[in-house]
Amino acid sequence: MKPDAHPAIDAGTLHRLTAFSDDPAGGNPAGVWNGPALPPVEAMQQLAAELGYSETAFLAPLVGDERTIRYFSPSCEVPFCGHATIASGVVLGTSSGMGTYRLQTPVGLVPVSVRLENGRPVAALTSVEPRQEPASTELVAAVLACLGWGAGELDPELPPLKAFAGSWHLVLAARHAGRLARLDYPFEVLRELMLAEGLLTLQLIWRAQPALFQARNPAPSCGLREDPATGSAAAALGGYLRALAQVPPGGRITVLQGEAMGRPSRLEVTIPATGGIVVSGTAVALTTP
Structure with a gap:
């Protein structure tokens, strides 16, 4: 058909x-x-x-x-x-x-x-109103083990947290860019773990500048090893940063994603003092189906 x-x-x-x-x-x-x-x-x-x-x-x-x-x-x-x-x-x-x-x-x-x-x-x-939930020690440890990350490689200023703005994501912030550059994990193991927790993606980030983030988003729960641009995760990240007072009211951030996949993407995020998070970007026709 x-x-x-x-x-x-x-x-x-x-x-x-x-x-x-x-x-x-x-x-x-x-x-x-x-x-x-x-x-x-x-x-x-x-x-x-x-x-x-x-x-x-x-x-x-x-x-x-x-x-x-x-x-x-x-x-x-x-x-x-x-x-x-x-x-x-x-x-x-x-x-x-x-x-x-x-x-x-x-x-x-x-x-x-x-x-x-x-x-x-x-x-x-x-987005709809964002919200956050604590990420259990067991969940974080299991995900880090799948990724091959050590707990000391996480950015202490951006703690692990489950974040929602239409779908759930686990935010994990790397202390150094090099950690984010290396991504490998057992697909089925992480998939089962994410499905059990109701997670759409892992939002793996590195804060390059106060308002500039690099991101990689494993999405085995959706059948994808990695997603090149995740608008729902960008909105969830905006809510996460607001909840942690990491951005001023009305602040903006840029998320760069997909570069390691050869599909560079740019997501612009505006974070008002209250309410939904605004995510903007372009879209163009594909040249082939």
């Missing part, structure tokens, strides 16, 4: 973009299906599996500027996906006009504003 063989799928338009980059060779690829009504779950899941991107978003109108959106990985539905939301915002902006769209996601309302910047559409999502 081809991705466009289901009648409900045929009723919409499928877009292939890469988010958080202005280069089709960079960023994180996503499918965006936009149609009059959401297809059946089995049709959405099959299309996502056949596309093979880490996530595919499905959009349908509700009322006015409201849209419903659902996200599917090749193997299952996921509650929220940042890079597919940015890609969806660019699709909406270019097809229906610049402005703000209210996306009703499985985790709550996520507004996405789209504007032209130097002739290119830029989308900015505002």
